Amino acid sequence: MTGGLYRVLENRPLNRDMTLMRLEGDTSGLTHPGQFVNIRVPEKFLRRPISVCDWREGELTLVYRVVGAGTAALREMKPGAELDLLTGLGNGYTSGKSGPSPILLGGGAGIPPLLGLCRRLLAMGAAPKVLLGYRTGEDAYLAGDFEALGVPVRIATEDGSLGIQGRVTDLMDGLDYSFFYACGPEPMYRSIAKAAKAPGEYSFEARMGCGFGACMGCSCETLAGTKRICRDGPVMESGEIRWEN
Amino acid sequence: MGKLNTVLCGIGLDNPVIPASGTFGYGYEFAELYDINLLGAFSCKGTTLEPRFGNPLPRIAEAPAGMLNAIGLQNPGMDKVLSQELPRLRQIYHKKILANVGGFSIEEYAECARRMEADELVGWLEINISCPNVHGGGMSFGTDPAQAAAVTKAVKAVTRKPVIMKLSPNVTDIVSIALACQEAGADGLSLINTLQGMRFDLRSRKPLIANTFGGLSGPALLPLALRMVYQVTRAVTIPVVGMGGVSTAEDVLEMLLAGACAVEVGAANLTDPWACEKIIRDLPGVLEKYGFSSVEEVREAAKHG
Numbered sequence: 255m256t257g258g259l260y261r262v263l264e265n266r267p268l269n270r271d272m273t274l275m276r277l278e279g280d281t282s283g284l285t286h287p288g289q290f291v292n293i294r295v296p297e298k299f300l301r302r303p304i305s306v307c308d309w310r311e312g313e314l315t316l317v318y319r320v321v322g323a324g325t326a327a328l329r330e331m332k333p334g335a336e337l338d339l340l341t342g343l344g345n346g347y348t349s350g351k352s353g354p355s356p357i358l359l360g361g362g363a364g365i366p367p368l369l370g371l372c373r374r375l376l377a378m379g380a381a382p383k384v385l386l387g388y389r390t391g392e393d394a395y396l397a398g399d400f401e402a403l404g405v406p407v408r409i410a411t412e413d414g415s416l417g418i419q420g421r422v423t424d425l426m427d428g429l430d431y432s433f434f435y436a437c438g439p440e441p442m443y444r445s446i447a448k449a450a451k452a453p454g455e456y457s458f459e460a461r462m463g464c465g466f467g468a469c470m471g472c473s474c475e476t477l478a479g480t481k482r483i484c485r486d487g488p489v490m491e492s493g494e495i496r497w498e499n
Numbered sequence: 500m501g502k503l504n505t506v507l508c509g510i511g512l513d514n515p516v517i518p519a520s521g522t523f524g525y526g527y528e529f530a531e532l533y534d535i536n537l538l539g540a541f542s543c544k545g546t547t548l549e550p551r552f553g554n555p556l557p558r559i560a561e562a563p564a565g566m567l568n569a570i571g572l573q574n575p576g577m578d579k580v581l582s583q584e585l586p587r588l589r590q591i592y593h594k595k596i597l598a599n600v601g602g603f604s605i606e607e608y609a610e611c612a613r614r615m616e617a618d619e620l621v622g623w624l625e626i627n628i629s630c631p632n633v634h635g636g637g638m639s640f641g642t643d644p645a646q647a648a649a650v651t652k653a654v655k656a657v658t659r660k661p662v663i664m665k666l667s668p669n670v671t672d673i674v675s676i677a678l679a680c681q682e683a684g685a686d687g688l689s690l691i692n693t694l695q696g697m698r699f700d701l702r703s704r705k706p707l708i709a710n711t712f713g714g715l716s717g718p719a720l721l722p723l724a725l726r727m728v729y730q731v732t733r734a735v736t737i738p739v740v741g742m743g744g745v746s747t748a749e750d751v752l753e754m755l756l757a758g759a760c761a762v763e764v765g766a767a768n769l770t771d772p773w774a775c776e777k778i779i780r781d782l783p784g785v786l787e788k789y790g791f792s793s794v795e796e797v798r799e800a801a802k803h804g
Contacts, residue, residue, distance in 0.1 A: 255532065257773065294770070299717050300561050301770060324561070340772070461557040463568060464769035467528045469521065470544075470573045471559040473552065480552060480573070485528070 255342050255466055256283035260314075262335045265328075268317065268395040272363065273329050274307075275316045277337065281309045286346025287371035288437070288457055288489050291316065292465035294338035295324045301340065302328065303465050303484070305437075305457070307366035307396075308373060314341070317366035317396065343465050344488045347371050347455055352380045353432025359446060361387040361422050361438025365396050367457065368437055372403055383429065384408070387422030387438065391415035423449050434492075447497060456495065457488045502783055502793045505539070507761045508661035508686045508738055510595060510622050512539035515751060515794055516779050519742050519765035520545050520599035520625065520665075521570065525584045529768070530591045533776045539761060542597035542689075543584075545627050546615075548607050550576035554632060555709040560698045565717025565744070566766055567696055569632040569710035572601050577614050585620050595622025597663065597689075601630055602640075602650075609653040616658045624660050626650060629667030629692035631714045641667040641692075644679035651683035661686035663740065668694050668720075668727055677731045689740035689763060690731060691724045716766040720744035725757045732758025732801075746774060748781035752789060755797040 260279035267273050284306060291314070292301035302324045307317045320326050331337065347367075352375050358368045365386055375382045384400045384407045394416055400407045408425045409417030418424060422438065423445040434454030436446055443456050460483045463471035467485030474481055478494040481487060503514035518529070520542040526535050535541065553573030560567040575584065588596070598621040602608035608626060615621050628641035628650055640646045647664065654662050664680040666673060668691040677688055693714025698707040706712075724743020732739050741759030745751060746767040754762045767774040782794075791797050 255772070257771075298561060299564060299766075299770060300559070300566050461559045463559045463566065464522075464772070466772060468524045468772070469559070469568065469769050470524075470553065470570045471568060472556065473558075473570075473573055474556070475552060 255340055256280055257338070257340045259336045260339050262331050262333050262337060263313070264333060265331050269393060271319050271393065272317055272395050273320065275318065275328070275331070277314050277316070277339070278312060279339070281311055281314050281341065283342025284309050284314065285342060287349065287374050288346035288367045289342055289344045290465070290488065292340040292343055292462070293328065295327050297327065298324050300463065301465060303343070303462050305367040306370060308370035319363040340465060344484060345486065347435050347457070347489050349374045349378060351433055351455070352378070352382070354380060355431050356380055356382050356433040356435060357426070357429060357431040358382055358384045359422050359426070359434055359436040359438065360385070361442040362389070362393070364438035364457070368435065369396060369399055371435055372400060372405060376403060376405070383431070385410070385422050385425040387411070387442070388416065389413070421445065426450070444497060447492065447495070450492065454492045455489050456492065458483050458490060459488060460484070502786065503779070505760055505794050505798065507540070507740065508623060508663065510661070512761060514539045514779050514782065515755065515761040516775050516782070517541055517597065517740065517761055517763045518768055518775055519763035520597070520627065522765045522768040525588050526592055527587070529772060532772050535592055536594060537779055538594070538775060540595055540597060540622060542599050542625055542763060544574055545572050545599040545601045545630070546574050546577055546580045546611060547572055547601045547603070548577050548611055550574065550579065557707060557709055558713070560707040560713060562696065562698065562715055562717065563719060565715055565719035567698060567708055567713030567715055568693070569708045569713035571632045571710065572630055577611060581614060581618060585618055589620055596620055597623045597625040599625040599627055599665070601627045601633070603633070605649055605653045608650050609657050612654040612662070613657040616660060621660060623663050623687070624654065624658060625663045625665050625689055626654055627665045627692070629665050631667070631669060631693055631695040631712065632710060638667050638669060641676065642670050644675050647676050648679040648683035651680045651685045655684040663687040663689050665692055666690040667692050668723060668743070673727050674730050674734045677735050681735045681737050685737060687738045687740065688731060688735065689742060691720065691727050691743045694720060694723065716744070718744045718746055721750060725753055728754060728757040728759050748778050748785040751778060751782060752785055752797065755794065756801050758801050760798060
């Protein structure tokens with residue numbers, strides 16, 4: 255974990271729900287795709303945890319959904335403004351487990367961290383396929399960024415207005431894959447758990463106090479014992495999840 | 500004595516800054532960020548006899564100038580704390596800790612204190628009779644003078660380490676609880692624990708915290724905590740550790756002026772993991788700015804204030 259001030263380079267809406275923010279500052283704390291930052295927001299006491307979409311040296315990109323007053327305040331930040339971040343939080347995805355042909359499963363607001371992961375997997379020589387689920391075609395975002403990396407992208411929408419009609423798990427039918435990486439809502443994870451033909455990793459979210467393992471505010475019970483989502487997660491292996499919770 | 504030195508129940512501290520229980524774990528997360536040996540001491544995560552998972556999620560909510568938590572005393576239990584956590588902590592931390600213990604019966608408090616007695620790392624026992632987030636224990640012992648006295652007596656009977664009773668602000672007369680603890684033999688007091696509160700999720704129309712209620716901490720508590728520390732230190736003769744919303748060196752100075760001999764820092768550690776390091780770094784300058792040459796001098800001034 256590192257902490258410091260980051261300068262907003264860009265903060266623009268991608269669609270009605272999602273906003274992209276580029277920040278300039280120290281990225282040395284980031285080691286794994288799927289890690290998150292914890293942002294001090296004006297007028298709020300608790301920081302707001304947001305997953306890192308992608309980063310390169312000295313610059314990181316967040317793509318976040320406005321869910322309350324804290325993220326709404328974040329959306330109002332103008333380029334040039336400074337934000338206080340803790341970065342490099344959480345374990346992130348283990349790209350080393352991918353095997354030759356991993357699939358990335360992203361649902362709704364969970365898609366962003368898969369972009370950095372996709373780039374990492376390509377750099378390692380894997381051939382990832384990307385499966386994205388949105389409610390409607392209007393909600394689609396980042397799909398073009400995956401395509402720009404030259405990976406196959408398949409899309410499902412609930413109303414069929416883009417890609418196939420259905421859910422992201424419907425896109426898994428008939429695919430052969432060595433490992434899966436998932437980020438999205440928990441009902442999606444339950445469907446993946448039923449459909450998956452290979453092991454994988456899920457990223458979880460929770461209301462957090464500190465974001466770095468001190469307060470026990472986001473503990474959950476797993477088959478591998480009690481874990482703190484912020485510190486021991488947010489990424490967990492498919493084999494350790496206790497689905498009854 | 501150095502500028503920042505103080506004394507807590509006969510044990511010297513390099514400075515008055517002590518991370519509060521439940522906001523500092525067993526110290527490891529912070530030891531990655533700074534040398535935790537620069538702290539005055541620290542109060543470890545509250546330990547109960549048996550392991551506890553704690554309350555269901557969500558356990559955390561935002562509040563104006565603070566936060567609610569309802570962790571529910573999650574901890575690995577006394578056996579693991581003694582056999583794993585404290586030995587591991589000893590590798591990186593060479594001062595004393597306040598061993599914070601919780602309980603659901605007077606016997607459990609006493610048994611926890613007895614088990615902690617042998618560990619050299621333990622300088623003080625901080626007895627949590629004020630956790631608002633568990634049922635059938637915790638705060639119910641800290642809101643009744645007779646119960647608070649009974650816990651104090653039972654713990655004092657099994658330990659030679661200084662016993663600090665941690666008090667709840669969720670009472671109409673904290674002084675009566677403080678006096679009851681003193682009379683029962685407490686060596687010191689620490690106050691305040693969190694103030695019980697709640698918030699609603701407007702979309703679901705339900706409480707935000709799964710446990711319905713949580714404990715309010717953060718800067719919102721500072722004036723309340725100062726008032727209670729002031730009232731208690733004027734009524735008792737045993738030392739008092741002040742806490743509640745302390746986030747800056749200036750806040751520490753206020754707490755010392757209210758009569759505290761040392762100060763615990765809680766929620767501030769969660770939003771700024773370097774908070775205690777900064778407070779300790781800033782404290783000499785803040786003392787000087789307000790005309791004090793040492794913490795000891797502030798404490799003297801507080802006695803006559």
